[in-house]
Amino acid sequence: MEVRKYSEQVPFTTKDGSTIRSLLDLSNAPVANQSLAEATIPAGDETERHYHKFSEEFYYLLAGRGLMEIDGVDREVATGDAILIPAGAWHQIKAIESLQFLCCCAPPYAHDDTYFA
Template identity: 30%
Template structure:
């Protein structure tokens, strides 16, 4: 290992609730100074969802830790459960909903980074909480 160990607790990071759910970006240029992508944790209550959006520069990797989720990719639903992983390709519209009866948890990673944080997401559905917390991944590119 060439640099210092940087550990980030999800509870120490501000929640992004703009698109729904509780999204915590734990590893990012803003939190740890990384330069190739960002990732974190997502929690959704039963019936809760993340509004549809796409990433024009990044692939998204989603790993379900607990619960039942449905990811809709360009209008095609994909059922996911604990232990499943899914790749969301660059430019694919996607929307995630908790279809189970218990809170669902997943971890995610997106890479490569967009040229600037504000270019990383394009909303294709009205965000649920437009005025809510929406911390970006920050940092220089």
């Protein structure tokens, strides 16, 4: 059985600029097909626009409000929203209010699968 305590997972900054706390991923568990992390973005900040060639992502907003852009389409998002980001889709999220969200990736998140313009 694999269990990871939230308090024992050290946050880090990803290549896109968000602060991530890996909950279950390749760095801390024997995962094969997916990863789970908590992301936070302070009000007024944003991730750098990017895409993942291989990973499909889900964001589930736990707190806050933001503007999500996927392949040139903008939409305001808020607590309780679930967002699908297909593999290969350019995306960026901007925090109108401080954001806290879960980020699920399949295959698991990898720095090498993050691409910029």
